Amino acid sequence: MKNSIKVERAKKNITQAQLAELVNVSRQTINAIELGKYNLSTILALKIAHVFNESVHNIFELEESDWES
């Protein structure tokens, strides 16, 4: 799954720590999501989208490899 959290953060000019605080998670979590190392829950995805005032689809995008089991 690709995500554009880093880009959105840059647009809004907030750090990983600030975003983490806004959605009630640790900094490590935001970092792991940005690096594509962790597949986040639906609830957290919706929260992050809400913070950026965007639709979830604009921030998170499925990749070909996600369909392989």
Place this chain on the structure above:
Amino acid sequence: MLVVVFICISGVDKLNVIYTCLYVMYICHYDIFALHLCHNFKSIIMKTNYLFPNRFKKIGWLLFIPGIILGVLCLIDQSGISFFDIKVIAIIAEQSIFSDASFFSILENNVLDEISSILLIIGALLIAFSKEKTEDEFISKIRLESLVWATYINYAILIFAIIFIYDMTFLWVLVFNMFTLLVFFLIRFNWALYKSKNQISNEE
């Protein structure tokens, strides 16, 4: 049961009947209180994923470190400090290794090893299963992975010991094995947390 016994003993004395009624009411109230407690307890458990609040981590260390010190003391001084020789209630105990077991006896025992192992186990449980400052889904994932990893490593070592280690030394392996699962979990979990924290400082 208790109430019935109480009535039997008290006979038909009026004052005693009043006391009995009060006692029954007291028990009923206690039951309602217990039901409330059970209900609240259920909702608490469902919210916390069976983890303790963050402040219990400190208490865990306060128990774990004395546990280690006493444990090492036990290993160094096998005969034991006589201060800790007290009478204990044993559900099952043998007088010597090859004699028959006796049930529910009272015997004298050096309780230093008992104290240290209880401190170690409760301390390690509290450290391992207290929430992190921000316990979120990613940390829960690390926690689960570490627990699975620690269980595999622990039993891999145990299987190795079963095959290659015998007699009294194997008994010592079993003694250490009581604590190694939690210790392996603690090492792996904190290492994974440290690694993910370190990654941040590299990124920014």
